[in-house]
Amino acid sequence: MKRILLLLILTVSASFLWGQSNELLDSFLSKEKADVATTMLLVAQSAGLLPHDASPQDGYSWAISEKFGKHVKKFKADEPVTLGLFYLALFKTWNVKGGLMYSMTGAPRYAAKEAGFLGYVEPSELYPNRTVPPYEVLTGISYVSADFAEGGNTDEK
Amino acid sequence: MKNKILIILLIILIFPMVQLGAYEDDWGVRLDLNLDFPEVWGSVFGITTDDTLKFDYRGRWSDAAKIEFNGGLGFDGTFMLGVDTDFSFSYNGLHYKLYPILDKMNFYGNTGMFGYSGGRQLISDPAGLILRVPFDAVSGSIDIGKHIFRAGAGYTGLQFGQSTEYFLTRTDASRSYSSAFTLAVPRLMEFASWEMPALTSWMNISAFFLALQDLTSPEDQADSESSRFNAMYLELKVNGLLGSNFMYSAAGIGQFGKYGSLPVAAAAGRLGLSWLPGTRTQLGVDVISTTGDTWNNREEYLLGKTGSSAEKLNQYIPVSTVSTQGYVVEFEIGNLTSVSAFFNNRPGKNFSWEIRATTFIRNSTGPVASLYVNDKTVDNAFLGEEGLLTFNWRPKSDFGWSWKMGVMYPGEAINLNLMEEIEKFFPVLYRMGFDFSWSF
Numbered sequence: 001m002k003r004i005l006l007l008l009i010l011t012v013s014a015s016f017l018w019g020q021s022n023e024l025l026d027s028f029l030s031k032e033k034a035d036v037a038t039t040m041l042l043v044a045q046s047a048g049l050l051p052h053d054a055s056p057q058d059g060y061s062w063a064i065s066e067k068f069g070k071h072v073k074k075f076k077a078d079e080p081v082t083l084g085l086f087y088l089a090l091f092k093t094w095n096v097k098g099g100l101m102y103s104m105t106g107a108p109r110y111a112a113k114e115a116g117f118l119g120y121v122e123p124s125e126l127y128p129n130r131t132v133p134p135y136e137v138l139t140g141i142s143y144v145s146a147d148f149a150e151g152g153n154t155d156e157k
Numbered sequence: 158m159k160n161k162i163l164i165i166l167l168i169i170l171i172f173p174m175v176q177l178g179a180y181e182d183d184w185g186v187r188l189d190l191n192l193d194f195p196e197v198w199g200s201v202f203g204i205t206t207d208d209t210l211k212f213d214y215r216g217r218w219s220d221a222a223k224i225e226f227n228g229g230l231g232f233d234g235t236f237m238l239g240v241d242t243d244f245s246f247s248y249n250g251l252h253y254k255l256y257p258i259l260d261k262m263n264f265y266g267n268t269g270m271f272g273y274s275g276g277r278q279l280i281s282d283p284a285g286l287i288l289r290v291p292f293d294a295v296s297g298s299i300d301i302g303k304h305i306f307r308a309g310a311g312y313t314g315l316q317f318g319q320s321t322e323y324f325l326t327r328t329d330a331s332r333s334y335s336s337a338f339t340l341a342v343p344r345l346m347e348f349a350s351w352e353m354p355a356l357t358s359w360m361n362i363s364a365f366f367l368a369l370q371d372l373t374s375p376e377d378q379a380d381s382e383s384s385r386f387n388a389m390y391l392e393l394k395v396n397g398l399l400g401s402n403f404m405y406s407a408a409g410i411g412q413f414g415k416y417g418s419l420p421v422a423a424a425a426g427r428l429g430l431s432w433l434p435g436t437r438t439q440l441g442v443d444v445i446s447t448t449g450d451t452w453n454n455r456e457e458y459l460l461g462k463t464g465s466s467a468e469k470l471n472q473y474i475p476v477s478t479v480s481t482q483g484y485v486v487e488f489e490i491g492n493l494t495s496v497s498a499f500f501n502n503r504p505g506k507n508f509s510w511e512i513r514a515t516t517f518i519r520n521s522t523g524p525v526a527s528l529y530v531n532d533k534t535v536d537n538a539f540l541g542e543e544g545l546l547t548f549n550w551r552p553k554s555d556f557g558w559s560w561k562m563g564v565m566y567p568g569e570a571i572n573l574n575l576m577e578e579i580e581k582f583f584p585v586l587y588r589m590g591f592d593f594s595w596s597f
Contacts, residue, residue, distance in 0.1 A: 099555035101597040109183070110597070117554040127181035127217060 024056075033080035034134045036060060036072065040081075040089055046141045047093045068092045071108055081137070084108025084128035087115040090140060094148045115140070118147075182216040186597055193590035196235065197583070198528070199574045201249070204236040211258065221268040227261035231320055242578050256319035256337045260291045272298040277316075280309075280348060281479075283363045284394045284408035286425050286445070286490065288476035290321055292346060305352040314343030314372065322477040324489065327381040327461035328373050343372040346476075359399055365392040369476065383461045388414030388421065390476075396429075404431040404441075412473055416460050423448045423473035425490065427480075437503045442496070445482065447473035449492025449521035452533045458491060458526040472523070483517060484545050485565035485588040489526030493540075494518045507552050513545045519570065529571045539568035541586075556595040563588045 028038045041059025044050040050062055060077040063069060068088050075085065088111035091098065099117070102110035112128035115121045120143050132140075189209045196203035211229035234253030240246050263276030274296050281289040294311020313323060318332030318339045328342050352363040371385035378384055389412070396406035406429040414421040424447070431441030450472040456462040460474065474491045482488045482495040494517070501511035517540035519525050525540065543565040551557030565586045567573075575583060 099553040099597075100595075101555055103553075112183075113185075114554055127183050127215070129183075130181045 029134050031134055033131045034086070034137045035078050036063075036075045036081045036085070037077035038134075039086055039137050040072065042137060042141060043086075043089045043093050046090075046145050049093065063089055066092065068106060080131035082108065082128065083115070083121065083126075083130045083132050084112040086132055086137060086140065087111040087120075090144050091115075094144050096144065096148055118143075120144070180216060180218055182214065184212070184214045187211045187213070188593075188595045190593040191590065193588060195238075195588070197573055197575070197586070200240050200576050200579065202238045202240065204238070206232070206234045206236075208232045209258065211260075213261070219266070221266040222264070223266050224264050225261050228257070228259040231256050231258050240579065242576065244578070254319060254334075254337070257317050258320040259317065260320075267298075270300045272300075274309075278311075280311075280346070282365045282367070282390075282392055283350075283352070284365075284392055284406075284410070284427055285480045286408065286410055286427055286475060287365070287367060287390050287392060287479065289479050290323060290477045291316060294346070296348075303353050303355060305354070306350070307352075308347075308349040310345070310347040312343065312345055313341050316341040318342070322479075324478050325460055325474055325476060326371075326373070326386055327383040327457075327459050328377050330459055331381045342377075345370045345372065357397075360395055360397040363394050365394075366390070367476070381461070383459075384417030386414060386416045386421075386460050388412060402433045404433065405429065410473070416463070416470055419463060419467060419470055421470045423471050425473045425475075439501050440499070442498050444494070444496050445480065445490055446494040446520065447490050447492060449473070449519060449523055449525070451521050451523040453523075455524060458489065458524045472521070483515065483541075483543055483565075484561060484590075485543055485563040485586050486517075486527055486529055486541060486567070486571065488517060488540070492519050492521055492523060492525050494520055507550060509549045511545075511547045513543075513547070515543045515545070517541050517543070517568075527571075529567075529573060532570070532572045535570050535572075537569040540570050541565045541567045555597055556593070559592045561588075561590045561592075 024038070028034070035056070037056035037060040039059075040063035041050065041054060041056045044059055044062050045052065045054070050058055057077060060072070063072040071085055071088060075081070085108045088106070088108045090096075091111050091114065092106075096114070097103070098114040099110065102114050109128035112121070112126060116123060116126040120140055187210075191207045192204065194204040196205055209229060209231045211227060213225070213227040215223065215225045217223045232253060232255050234251050236251050237249035238246055239249050259277060260279060261277055263274050263278045265274035266272070277291055277293050278296065279289065279291050280294070292311040292313050293315050294309045296307060296309025298305065298307040313321070317337065318335055318341045319337060321341045323329045323341055326342070332339055332341055346367065346369045348365070348367045350363065350365045352361075354361050356362045367390045368388070370387050373385055390410060392408060392410045394406070394408040398404055406427070408427045410425040412421065412423040412425070426446050428444045429441065431439050433439050448471045450470055453464045454467040454470060455464060455472065463470065472492050475489070478489055480490055482490060482493065488495070495515055497513055497515040499511055499513040501509060503509040518538050519530070519540055520538070522536040522538060524530065530540065543563055545561065545563040547559060547561045549557065549559045567586055573583065573586075
């Protein structure tokens with residue numbers, strides 16, 4: 001069942017991962033927890049900000065250079081990524097506008113809450129400091145890239 | 158010996174935490190502000206506000222070991238304005254109460270088909286006609302195939318009387334106006350429920366049973382001129398979707414018990430039908446009907462003094478304020494039939510509006526839960542017809558506004574006790590209000 005789910009996720013995610021190497025994705029999906037570097041790489045590639053042959057280290061370096069980089073710096077490249085950090089990077093990259101506190105503070109916990117509000121995370125799983133499994137990174141990227149492909153929030157989502 | 162028991166207890170408490178893994182947590186703050194006006198009584202007008210500031214926290218060691226907390230402060234106030242026969246207004250001050258709230262503080266979790274919870278927790282019935290309150294309890298659940306069973310037992314007397322909404326006897330009313338830290342009326346409550354979320358493709362079914370034993374002391378009974386009320390409630394609810402755009406819900410409740418030495422037998426029912434022609438529009442009706450008593454049997458809505466000729470009581474009374482009907486005049490659901498027709502629409506992601514017309518009728522010419530229904534000589538059952546327009550705007554995920562405007566044509570049973578000079582300005586009653594919420 002898990003394999004079918006992963007296959008489904010990979011198929012859905014094909015639009016942004018088509019060029020990503022199978023070895024990298026295989027390696028990523030075999031992990032129990034998604035690591036910061038690969039997660040940042042996939043986030044950047046989903047928006048076309050890094051080439052398909054870029055490495056996880058490139059993703060980590062890119063994330064540190066972004067405005068949300070100060071939150072990424074708190075983690076080593078191979079550390080597990082948290083729900084809050086993942087959605088912060090994803091929303092900032094895809095220009096997803098959020099609530100008042102998210103706009104004012106740009107903090108990971110408010111990005112996680114925004115993900116809950118948008119329905120990407122079940123309320124019972126909404127812990128900003130929860131480390132996320134790799135399939136959740138891929139589904140999150142799929143949702144956001146599908147909903148916000150036109151650039152930023154729209155009224156008719 | 159005592160030390161050994163303490164160590165064993167600590168090990169039992171700490172054991173789930175030792176399964177550890179990482180500790181995950183989240184916290185939040187929610188501010189709800191409200192303003193409604195006018196409340197009218199005689200020559201006094203009130204602007205009321207009902208506000209809460211709550212903090213919540215959730216933590217998780219594993220699915221089997223989680224904690225949650227929800228509590229804060231509440232503020233209910235009324236700015237009083239007086240008017241005399243010359244139409245000159247005077248400000249009569251702010252009357253308010255500030256009280257602590259503690260809705261949740263429990264340890265809970267689930268493992269496989271079993272779930273548990275211990276501590277302060279919320280309890281509610283599926284149809285929303287019996288109760289929605291916090292209580293201190295232990296409860297468990299078990300999922301067997303398509304069946305979900307839950308059961309629990311607890312105590313109500315450790316809560317702050319002003320913040321809980323138990324509303325059965327006069328003792329409940331007196332506790333809600335006592336000092337901020339006065340505790341609620343002591344009762345034991347036990348519940349059991351069964352749910353089958355997909356009995357058929359078009360029907361979900363659930364049953365809910367609640368028993369309560371009143372532990373009010375003889376002194377408190379004497380002070381509030383009330384007796385103990387021991388009761389049982391049995392509820393059956395079905396709901397579902399017929400076709401792709403027709404939604405229904407139906408529920409029936411039987412209430413049995415004893416108030417002092419008087420037997421109580423009452424019933425309540427609810428029917429809701431909605432048509433959803435698209436994803437943004439809903440057209441529907443909602444009917445609630447409950448049994449009641451005449452003035453001969455009881456002197457007020459709450460269980461207090463009964464009539465001298467009363468041999469049994471038939472007014473349905475929920476355990477807490479739940480599914481309150483009406484906006485211009487609010488009615489609790491005992492001795493009431495309310496028939497609502499509504500239409501709502503969501504033109505954009507951030508905005509929705511609703512128009513609703515409701516007819517209120519009392520089922521027996523006796524007390525209902527409104528101070529405006531107090532004339533025992535009026536035997537008219539019609540209470541009023543209300544029109545309500547509501548706009549909701551949520552520009553951001555963490556804050557939103559709503560604005561309500563209601564008009565009510567009152568029946569003869571509604572007595573505002575207005576001065577003659579003012580009465581001509583109130584062929585109908587009006588009420589307007591704002592709600593604001595911000596969570597972060």
